[in-house]
Amino acid sequence: xxxxxxxxxxxxxxxxxxxxxxxxxxxxxxxxxxxxxxxxxxxxxxxxxxxxxxxxxxxxxxxxxxxxxxxxxxxxxxxxxxxxxxxxxxx
Numbered sequence: 001x002x003x004x005x006x007x008x009x010x011x012x013x014x015x016x017x018x019x020x021x022x023x024x025x026x027x028x029x030x031x032x033x034x035x036x037x038x039x040x041x042x043x044x045x046x047x048x049x050x051x052x053x054x055x056x057x058x059x060x061x062x063x064x065x066x067x068x069x070x071x072x073x074x075x076x077x078x079x080x081x082x083x084x085x086x087x088x089x090x091x
Contacts, residue, residue, distance in 0.1 A: 004045050004057060008064035012041025015065060019072050026077050033075060040071035 016037025020030050027033050044067025048060045 004060050008041040008045035009038045011065050012037040012068040015068050027075055036071050037068050041068035
């Protein structure tokens with residue numbers, strides 16, 4: 001389990017670094033992105049390991065990367081600063 005946790009944390013950091021490098025203007029501070037990627041991957045590995053049991057190393061890492069990617073996608077802000085409204089606000 002230790003190697004799964006370490007491997008998932010490294011994969012989460014790599015995914016978060018790639019996201020921060022690719023979308024620096026649409027993500028919050030780099031520290032937040034890296035921490036979210038690493039912790040999300042460790043949490044994903046824990047959940048996947050608990051669901052599948054021991055002996056599924058690659059599946060556990062795949063689940064870890066999937067959870068990290070989902071959490072990182074929640075940090076992405078819209079490209080434009082203006083908020084669009086479907087109808088004008090009534091006062």
